[in-house]
Amino acid sequence: MRPLLAPLLLVLALVAGCTSPPRFTTPTSGRALGTPSAAARPSSVIDVPPADWKPCDAWKGIFPSAPQNVNFTCATVKVPQDWAHPKDSGTFDIAMVRGRSTTQRDRVGSLFINPGGPGGSGFDYGVYRSVYLPAEILRRFDIIGFDPRGVGRSSPVKCFSDADLDQNFGIDPDPVSDAGFQQTVTLTRKLAQSCGDKYGDKLPLFSTEQAARDMDALRASVGEQQLTYLGYSYGTLLGAVYAQLFPKNVRALVLDGAVDPTLSSQESAEKQAAGFELAFSNFNTWCAANATSCPIGPDARSVVMKAIADARTSPVQGKGRAATSGWVFTAVVSSLYSESSWRLLAQAMQDLRNGKPDKMFQLADSYAERDPDGHYSNMFDANSAVGCADSDDTPTVEAARTLQSQWRQKYPLFGGPLALNLICAQWPGKRDPYPTGPATGSAPIVVVGTLNDPATPYEQAPALAKMLGVGTVVTWKGEGHTAYPQTGCIIDAVNRYLIDLRVPPTGTTCEK
DSSP states (O other), rough: EEEEEEHHHHHOOOOBBBBTTOOOOOOOOOTTTTOOGGGGSOOOOOOOOOOEEEEOTTTTTBBOOOTTEEEEEEEEEEESSSSTTTTTSOOOEEEEEEEEEOOOOOOOOOEEEEEEETTHHHHHHHHHHHTTTTTHHHHHHHEEEEOOSSSTTOOOOOOOHHHHHHHHHHSSSOOOOOHHHHHHHHHHHHHHHHHHHHHGGGGGGGSSHHHHHHHHHHHHHHSSSSEEEEEEEEHHHHHHHHHHHOGGGEEEEEEOOOEEEEHHHHHHHHHHHHHHHHHHHHHHHHHOOOTTTTOOOSSSSHHHHHHHHHHHHSOEEEESSOOHHHHHHHHHHTTTTTTGGGHHHHHHHHHHHTTTOOOHHHHHHHHHHHEEEESSOOOOHHHHHHHHHOOOOOOHHHHHHHHHHHHHHSTTTTTHHHOOOOHHTOSSSSSOOOSOHHHHHOOEEEEEEEEOSSOOOOOOHHHHHHHHHSSSEEEEEESOOTTSSSSSHHHHHHHHHHHHOOOTTTTOOOOO
16 A cells, blocks of 8 residues: 555555554555566576574564563675666665574474565564564564565665655645645655655666565575565565566465555555545444543544644644644544554544644654654655555646545545645656566465455455465454454464465455
């Protein structure tokens, strides 16, 4: 899916999708089935040396102290910047972390993991999941987290200033006036051009297909003959592209929170607008039925819509910044990725009504990856670099303006913002769309879909499984973004597949 920001970047992130924790979010782009990208041209085979693992304190910044019963080692693997010209394009550094349980036995192999985005740190997420995956998985697998090219520790893309990101997240997510819309256009043009000025003709090298080829090099570097992989949200797209490029190298892929690669960017954005609108309606229904937990009920929708409207003209002043409409909207988006955040959203909106925006900023900053000092990670820089490189069909600025008013009528809170993918509309780099076709010759792949997933709506799961031709769908009748490992039924189905290669029966459905 894709977060843009709401706006501008938020939309990109929204359309990208992410999983939690932490919060990460990919734009998808549509093209004819089977169309190869530039990077898909035949390339020379390169030798990948074994990963040089060294003990590391990867847990720092993720946990307050070193986790018990797991050892961390780190390695860096060099990959060609351009897999179409691997010998003479220079290299990127790809950072990996390996979590290995001290109680490991009957080892199956390495489980690679990606949290989504694009732009989410798979390195940090790998550390987290080395502690918080089912014990049976931790006993049988090394957990391998990695930052894809351009992300975090892996030759990171960084072209947005903290000040510009503050402006981007704070700006009106759905400007109605022409003056407000032009302000948004100007800001997104500045953001896009800052990446073009810094990276120039290297921008297409951050595409998903290039990253999928990196993933096969990582597989080889850890000595695995085939890939075992758990990908969330955008990570499902990365896994799907991998399966198309290297079908014989697939052992087992779990794709949770599926992205449908065959959708156009416009189709993907509209489906996400509908998904978030549904999630917000479910939040409103929950508030009406849980008065003690939701101080803004019974009509929470009206309260939130009013808060955003009021923030356009009279924002509550916080510590060092005002709670403008963009920040309030970002907080709402942040809370809808998981039902467990609804109580915090309700309290944050109540506090905001009382002139206290701290909880609202807490939600917004967790999504934006903004620290207390006002500094940002490079998640949204990478998100734009990858998402815009992948998309060759983004609506123009003029078309987005038309869609904005149309979608606002259909999806009152999320339609307008999600129509405005103005960064990719003004992106200065060339594009490198990923392939969209069957993974012919691959082992079976498990695709997990959640019925009330706002970021990657459920219907994308069967669509992805059908496209790959080897996919089996597992359905969770739940709320929020992604499903594993949230229920016993989902855990059992996925564990048996990852460990024993036992594919869940067709039609497997897990109750909430």
